Amino acid sequence: MKKNPFDQNVQTLPQKTRSTRRLQDRMTIVLFLLPAIVLFSIFLVYPIFQSVYYSLFSWKGFGPVVDFIGLNNFKRILTDWIFIKAVGNGLLIVVLSLTIQLPLSLALALMVGRNLRGRAFFRTIFFVPYVLSEVITGIMWLILYNPDSKRGFINALLTLIPGLKAQPWLGDTRTVLLAIFVVLTWKYFGFHMLLYMAGLQNIPPEIEEAALIDGVSKRQMITYITIPLIGSTIRTSVYLSVLGSLQVFALVWIMTKGGPVNASEVMSTYMYRFSFVRFQLGYGSAVAIVMLLISLVFSLAYLRLVRQADYLS
Amino acid sequence: MSVNYSYRSRTLKKNLPRLFQYFVLSLVVLIVIVPIVMIVFGALKTRGEFMTRPYTPPIPPNWENYAKVLSMPIFWSMLRNSLLIMLATTIGVVLICSLTAFVFSRMKFRGQNLLFNFFTLGLMFPITIAILPVYLIVRQIGLTNNLWGVILVQTSFQLSICIAILRSFFKSVPYELQDAAYIDGCNTFGFFWRILLPLSRPALGAVASITMVTSWNDLLVPLVLIDKEKLWNLPLGTMQFQGQYGMDLALIAAFVTLSAVPAVIFYLFAERQIISGLTAGALKG
Numbered sequence: 001m002k003k004n005p006f007d008q009n010v011q012t013l014p015q016k017t018r019s020t021r022r023l024q025d026r027m028t029i030v031l032f033l034l035p036a037i038v039l040f041s042i043f044l045v046y047p048i049f050q051s052v053y054y055s056l057f058s059w060k061g062f063g064p065v066v067d068f069i070g071l072n073n074f075k076r077i078l079t080d081w082i083f084i085k086a087v088g089n090g091l092l093i094v095v096l097s098l099t100i101q102l103p104l105s106l107a108l109a110l111m112v113g114r115n116l117r118g119r120a121f122f123r124t125i126f127f128v129p130y131v132l133s134e135v136i137t138g139i140m141w142l143i144l145y146n147p148d149s150k151r152g153f154i155n156a157l158l159t160l161i162p163g164l165k166a167q168p169w170l171g172d173t174r175t176v177l178l179a180i181f182v183v184l185t186w187k188y189f190g191f192h193m194l195l196y197m198a199g200l201q202n203i204p205p206e207i208e209e210a211a212l213i214d215g216v217s218k219r220q221m222i223t224y225i226t227i228p229l230i231g232s233t234i235r236t237s238v239y240l241s242v243l244g245s246l247q248v249f250a251l252v253w254i255m256t257k258g259g260p261v262n263a264s265e266v267m268s269t270y271m272y273r274f275s276f277v278r279f280q281l282g283y284g285s286a287v288a289i290v291m292l293l294i295s296l297v298f299s300l301a302y303l304r305l306v307r308q309a310d311y312l313s
Numbered sequence: 314m315s316v317n318y319s320y321r322s323r324t325l326k327k328n329l330p331r332l333f334q335y336f337v338l339s340l341v342v343l344i345v346i347v348p349i350v351m352i353v354f355g356a357l358k359t360r361g362e363f364m365t366r367p368y369t370p371p372i373p374p375n376w377e378n379y380a381k382v383l384s385m386p387i388f389w390s391m392l393r394n395s396l397l398i399m400l401a402t403t404i405g406v407v408l409i410c411s412l413t414a415f416v417f418s419r420m421k422f423r424g425q426n427l428l429f430n431f432f433t434l435g436l437m438f439p440i441t442i443a444i445l446p447v448y449l450i451v452r453q454i455g456l457t458n459n460l461w462g463v464i465l466v467q468t469s470f471q472l473s474i475c476i477a478i479l480r481s482f483f484k485s486v487p488y489e490l491q492d493a494a495y496i497d498g499c500n501t502f503g504f505f506w507r508i509l510l511p512l513s514r515p516a517l518g519a520v521a522s523i524t525m526v527t528s529w530n531d532l533l534v535p536l537v538l539i540d541k542e543k544l545w546n547l548p549l550g551t552m553q554f555q556g557q558y559g560m561d562l563a564l565i566a567a568f569v570t571l572s573a574v575p576a577v578i579f580y581l582f583a584e585r586q587i588i589s590g591l592t593a594g595a596l597k598g
Contacts, residue, residue, distance in 0.1 A: 025501055032413060039409070039472065043451075044447075111337060127584075132530075135532050135548040144351065275444075275448070285449075288443065292442055295438060
């Protein structure tokens with residue numbers, strides 16, 4: 001900075017009346033908000049309303065939208081067992097995430113704690129999978145899961161243990177979802193761990209020191225002091241995890257395309273298939289609306305139950 | 314937990330939990346790293362080696378796969394497209410979000426809360442869910458098979474989170490500064506441009522970094538909007554490549570590794586920004 005750039009403006013201030021200042025502020029507000037409002041309206045709000053309209057038609061994506069069928073698309077969605085299966089799979093991923101992935105991340109965050117030597121190193125490593133794209137992750141694990149124990153690393157490890165045989169992890173309807181969940185955990189536990197570590201960082205050390213002086217055990221410390229104190233972080237990570245589970249797409253699409261026999265179908269792959277493979281855009285729109293509603297209901301319920309909108313602050 | 318406490322006695326009993334901690338953490342490090350190392354090693358083998366002994370160290374290394382990928386013009390065009398999309402999206406997001414966040418943190422007008430809630434809609438409607446509606450509008454505007462279509466969509470769906478992050482950061486800048494600037498004759502835009510933005514560099518860096526990662530890794534938007542091979546970005550191209558050369562695993566491994574390299578390098582340099590962006594987005598303050 002060479003010179004205080006505001007000096008030359010000093011004299012002009014008294015000449016301004018209140019109303020010009022207010023007008024100027026109003027102009028600023030409008031101009032500053034305009035780009036965001038325009039983008040938002042064109043790419044978020046308008047498309048949603050348009051899809052509500054299209055969802056009432058049977059439409060192949062080209063030509064005029066004339067074949068009005070009312071709520072039939074929705075009826076078809078709710079009676080299609082594949083869609084039900086996709087919702088069930090999504091729920092299963094949510095449940096597994098909340099009961100396995102998040103506690104695991106929390107435990108690791110507590111282990112790394114605040115002043116473990118090598119803390120930064122562990123954080124850096126654990127977060128690498130999050131930075132890799134889902135495409136890369138998917139292809140990597142596709143190779144690792146290869147059913148032939150001579151080619152797939154996981155089966156090779158498994159066959160080292162006597163009595164166990166190589167499994168077609170992604171080719172078996174019973175194991176495929178679990179196999180995908182393992183990859184999801186591999187990719188995303190670092191993110192949740194990061195959140196917890198940041199939450200732990202915010203706990204004033206005096207509180208834990210006071211507790212130590214009062215003679216609490218390590219277990220008591222974690223259950224009665226540490227975890228309640230990072231409650232808002234945990235709620236946020238639960239919210240993000242559920243919303244994230246609704247959005248799983250690339251990994252599943254690359255590894256299984258929802259198969260075998262729809263065993264790993266999730267809502268997003270279902271919608272993608274109908275919209276962009278079969279080009280039933282009316283039906284696809286209806287699926288999109290159902291998904292939007294599920295996401296909206298969940299978000300509103302979360303905000304209602306948790307009251308403080310931790311996420312929006 | 315605290316340092317003083319563990320110094321008090323250094324018996325084995327006290328150190329055992331710590332050893333256990335390191336053991337578990339090292340195990341997780343292995344689980345994270347082994348798949349990545351596997352693929353990097355795999356790429357250094359010939360196609361035959363990859364089939365016969367896929368998980369031994371590649372000795373001697375065979376650089377042919379990497380050379381082959383690097384000599385493909387399509388790889389470079391994908392890299393260029395990814396870069397273009399990422400840069401344009403990031404510039405757009407940072408610019409638009411700082412303007413919007415400024416208004417929501419520093420100015421008052423009627424309907425402010427309502428409008429802010431409108432902007433947080435994007436958090437509830439992620440792109441994965443909204444992709445078909447978005448595809449239809451982009452097709453109507455005529456921006457399919459155009460990088461601008463991808464850029465505009467990515468920008469729009471990154472707005473909500475970034476506005477929320479920047480708004481809470483802008484709020485933390487003391488109001489006295491604003492008053493002082495006004496007394497010195499600064500107008501609103503002057504305060505924003507000359508004082509607030511330079512002060513907010515860390516937050517802007519965080520927002521830019523998470524936008525870069527999101528844009529760089531995005532598959533869905535290009536997958537839906539782009540057909541033309543020369544407009545593919547890296548994730549889309551990698552996926553197509555895997556479909557096309559499905560049998561030649563060593564070559565795919567090389568392709569995947571090379572397409573991951575920019576992201577990993579970027580991460581190692583911008584780790585702090587990425588992490589602070591993600592935690593700021595998720596946690597209060």
